[in-house]
Amino acid sequence: xxxxxxxxxxxxxxxxxxxxxxxxxxxxxxxxxxxxxxxxxxxxxxxxxxxxxxxxxxxxxxxxxxxxxxxxxxxxxxxxxxxxxxxxxxxxxxxxxxxxxxxxxxxxxxxxxxxxxxxxxxxxxxxxxxxxxxxxxxxxxxxxxxxxxxxxxxxxxxxxxxxxxxxxxxxxxxxxxxxxxxxxxxxxxxxxxxxxxxxxxxxxxxxxxxxxxxxxxxxxxxxxxxxxxxxxxxxxxxxxxxxxxxxxxxxxxxxxxxxxxxxxxxxxxxxxxxxxxxxxxxxxxxxxxxxxxxxxxxxxxxxxxxxxxxxxxxxxxxxxxxxxxxxxxxxxxxxxxxx
Amino acid sequence: xxxxxxxxxxxxxxxxxxxxxxxxxxxxxxxxxxxxxxxxxxxxxxxxxxxxxxxxxxxxxxxxxxxxxxxxxxxxxxxxxxxxxxxxxxxxxxxxxxxxxxxxxxxxxxxxxxxxxxxxxxxxxxxxxxxxxxxxxxxxxxxxxxxxxxxxxxxxxxxxxxxxxxxxxxxxxxxxxxxxxxxxxxxxxxxxxxxxxxxxxxxxxxxxxxxxxxxxxxxxxxxxxxxxxxxxxxxxxxxxxxxxxxxxxxxxxxxxxxxxxxxxxxxxxxxxxxxxxxxxxxxxxxxxxxxxxxxxxxxxxxxxxxxxxxxxxxxxxxxxxxxxxxxxxxxxxxxxxxx
DNA sequence: CTGAAAGCGCTTACAG
DNA sequence: CTGAAAGCGCTTACAG
Numbered sequence: 001x002x003x004x005x006x007x008x009x010x011x012x013x014x015x016x017x018x019x020x021x022x023x024x025x026x027x028x029x030x031x032x033x034x035x036x037x038x039x040x041x042x043x044x045x046x047x048x049x050x051x052x053x054x055x056x057x058x059x060x061x062x063x064x065x066x067x068x069x070x071x072x073x074x075x076x077x078x079x080x081x082x083x084x085x086x087x088x089x090x091x092x093x094x095x096x097x098x099x100x101x102x103x104x105x106x107x108x109x110x111x112x113x114x115x116x117x118x119x120x121x122x123x124x125x126x127x128x129x130x131x132x133x134x135x136x137x138x139x140x141x142x143x144x145x146x147x148x149x150x151x152x153x154x155x156x157x158x159x160x161x162x163x164x165x166x167x168x169x170x171x172x173x174x175x176x177x178x179x180x181x182x183x184x185x186x187x188x189x190x191x192x193x194x195x196x197x198x199x200x201x202x203x204x205x206x207x208x209x210x211x212x213x214x215x216x217x218x219x220x221x222x223x224x225x226x227x228x229x230x231x232x233x234x235x236x237x238x239x240x241x242x243x244x245x246x247x248x249x250x251x252x253x254x255x256x257x258x259x260x261x262x263x264x265x266x267x268x269x270x271x272x273x274x275x276x277x278x279x280x281x282x283x284x285x286x287x288x289x290x291x292x293x294x295x296x297x298x299x300x301x302x303x304x305x306x307x308x309x310x311x312x313x314x315x316x317x318x319x320x321x322x323x324x325x326x327x328x329x330x331x332x333x334x335x336x337x338x339x
Numbered sequence: 340x341x342x343x344x345x346x347x348x349x350x351x352x353x354x355x356x357x358x359x360x361x362x363x364x365x366x367x368x369x370x371x372x373x374x375x376x377x378x379x380x381x382x383x384x385x386x387x388x389x390x391x392x393x394x395x396x397x398x399x400x401x402x403x404x405x406x407x408x409x410x411x412x413x414x415x416x417x418x419x420x421x422x423x424x425x426x427x428x429x430x431x432x433x434x435x436x437x438x439x440x441x442x443x444x445x446x447x448x449x450x451x452x453x454x455x456x457x458x459x460x461x462x463x464x465x466x467x468x469x470x471x472x473x474x475x476x477x478x479x480x481x482x483x484x485x486x487x488x489x490x491x492x493x494x495x496x497x498x499x500x501x502x503x504x505x506x507x508x509x510x511x512x513x514x515x516x517x518x519x520x521x522x523x524x525x526x527x528x529x530x531x532x533x534x535x536x537x538x539x540x541x542x543x544x545x546x547x548x549x550x551x552x553x554x555x556x557x558x559x560x561x562x563x564x565x566x567x568x569x570x571x572x573x574x575x576x577x578x579x580x581x582x583x584x585x586x587x588x589x590x591x592x593x594x595x596x597x598x599x600x601x602x603x604x605x606x607x608x609x610x611x612x613x614x615x616x617x618x619x620x621x622x623x624x625x626x627x628x629x630x631x632x633x634x635x636x637x638x639x640x641x642x643x644x645x646x647x648x649x650x651x652x653x654x655x656x657x658x659x660x661x662x663x664x665x666x667x668x669x670x671x672x673x674x675x676x677x678x
Numbered sequence: 679c680t681g682a683a684a685g686c687g688c689t690t691a692c693a694g
Numbered sequence: 695c696t697g698a699a700a701g702c703g704c705t706t707a708c709a710g
Contacts, residue, residue, distance in 0.1 A: 001455065003702095004704065004705095005703075013680075013681085014681045015681090015703090015705095016705080019705065028680085030679060030680090033680085047455040048703085049394070049458065050457055051390045051391075051393040051399060052390075052394050052702070052704035052705090053704055055390045055391050055394055055686045055688085055702090055704070056685075056703090057704090058686075060390060075426035075427055075430060077422045077423055078422070078620065080422070083416045083417070083419070083426075084416055087414035087417060087443075088414055090416070090441060091414060094443065100440070100442075101438055101439070101441075102440075102441045104429060113386050116340065117386050117387060118389055140384075226624060252624075259626065284565075285565060285594055285598070285621060285625060286625060287598065287626050342686095343687065343688065344687075344688095352696075354688080354697090355690085355698085356696060358688070358690090361688095362689085368695070369695060372695085372696085387688075388686085391687035391688035392688055394687080394689095394701095394703065395687090395688055396688090397702075
């Protein structure tokens with residue numbers, strides 16, 4: 001492997017001059033020297049050693065993308081939402097001329113060490129992190145970090161999320177508008193999860209707008225998997241819940257509910273209307289196609305990366321907490337309720 | 340940020356001694372010194388600078404995972420197969436104590452430069468690479484590289500693939516065994532793609548085993564998308580092809596075919612049997628559930644990573660070309676053909 | 679426009 | 695068991 005020094009010797013110039021042309025500071029170099037060096041670089045196939053550069057510059061052109069395996073200790077890239085979002089993030093970081101180091105972690109504690117080891121210029125956490133952990137991470141790290149789908153109101157935290165409240169609201173309102181009055185909400189109802197809480201609040205707000213209230217809420221507490229959906233779909237079909245529609249806080253859960261209901265003789269949307277959340281591409285493939293709350297992943301990723309690079313460039317950040325819009329994708333899993 | 344030097348000063352020892360304890364060479368250090376240094380490391384929260392270490396060791400504990408955007412310039416992580424496989428690979432590399440740098444590339448030419456810049460210890464290409472490109476990459480790089488789903492017979496190339504021939508064979512044989520004699524094969528029939536060729540050869544071999552031959556083959560030439568499937572499903576329903584079953588070389592295509600056929604009054608599996616390829620998790624969610632050729636992604640990833648690290652450790656490699664087994668997941672999209 | 683030199687933080691023989 | 699010193703390949707003031 002050729003080094004700066006070798007190229008400099010062949011060219012009969014100093015190392016510094018070669019360094020300058022490698023880094024595009026060509027205004028400091030005479031035309032002849034420039035050309036001579038450039039052809040030498042080509043000839044010897046010179047590639048700068050990033051480790052050496054990073055050592056002196058004390059950075060690394062690297063962004064670490066963290067994804068947690070807290071919940072499932074499975075392969076997190078099986079999750080289509082996470083994979084697709086990661087793809088968008090990777091794309092944008094690369095376009096900014098940075099490298100992406102991907103790291104799945106089971107304990108947030110290791111994250112800070114990793115960033116320091118690498119002299120990372122920034123980091124993105126694409127799975128939710130609690131406010132306490134966010135606080136801790138900010139203490140330990142000196143590089144900017146953007147947190148996705150995490151709730152933290154501190155001015156100095158950078159977060160990008162979606163309007164969870166609105167998601168719950170428009171899903172429920174859609175069902176109400178079509179005449180449904182007995183509407184369940186299915187999901188992992190965890191008081192600690194701000195995300196789920198917000199969706200639930202949106203659900204309640206919609207109910208209230210139609211003269212119902214909290215005691216009309218029907219909560220189907222469950223993990224958000226296809227299999228759980230099968231179970232609850234069956235339960236609904238067997239009238240264990242008195243509802244004509246259900247808002248599932250995850251598409252896979254919704255799809256499971258549709259299938260579970262069908263297996264028990266309850267046809268969606270004729271007998272039961274279903275709205276999902278996430279608008280996974282699979283929701284367009286199942287029968288009936290699933291009506292779902294959709295987020296614009298491309299936009300969300302763009303906001304996150306923009307926020308990150310603004311912070312890296314030490315620009316002023318007017319709005320450190322970005323909330324992306326959601327909308328309802330109308331498809332075939334919802335039908336008017338004839339009263 | 341604390342450095343070795345600082346810790347050494349506080350401890351009243353040389354830099355080398357601290358380096359030794361950081362690297363676990365504790366047998367060279369007296370117990371008291373060891374403990375003193377360890378507590379200092381903790382107190383000052385010392386984290387070694389990987390860039391400095393890499394510079395002197397001329398490696399980086401880093402594996403680059405390349406995924407190409409040749410075909411679609413879209414977000415490649417939308418592809419569930421690729422995402423899941425990447426997740427498995429990432430998992431295993433990390434468990435081996437290495438870091439993974441992910442890089443999507445549109446031109447293979449950039450790959451070699453990147454590996455050199457980073458002093459990568461190894462690389463994995465998770466999308467197919469042509470034999471010529473493989474040859475070129477091996478010339479330019481000095482680190483081991485494992486190629487997934489790529490065909491190259493050179494002794495010095497490391498490849499991990501699946502038994503594509505068997506995949507085509509068992510899918511077709513399954514249909515034949517159930518009485519089907521007019522069986523189409525749907526996929527991107529590209530003479531240059533060894534993968535597709537092998538599946539096609541398996542299809543033909545199965546036909547021959549049942550007294551049919553190449554002229555009984557019905558090729559539905561198409562890109563392997565859901566939308567294309569919709570079209571061909573419709574075409575089949577409208578008798579544009581004289582077939583009672585179809586082997587689709589991709590699940591999404593197969594699912595599209597089922598839906599396209601259904602929309603045109605042709606019910607799967609009653610009127611048409613369908614076999615897919617890849618066994619994506621979505622194939623278990625659609626109605627009817629899709630019978631599909633399945634590969635063991637976990638095993639494939641394990642083989643790839645084992646091969647890579649064997650090469651990195653310079654162990655002898657008995658078998659540089661690994662072909663993983665496939666099997667047929669029987670579900671609901673195939674029915675016996677009553678003659 | 680170009681050069682000589684210091685230094686980034688680490689590891690590694692070599693010597694004691 | 696411990697240390698002094700060289701060196702990895704680069705960048706960056708500083709000087710001319």
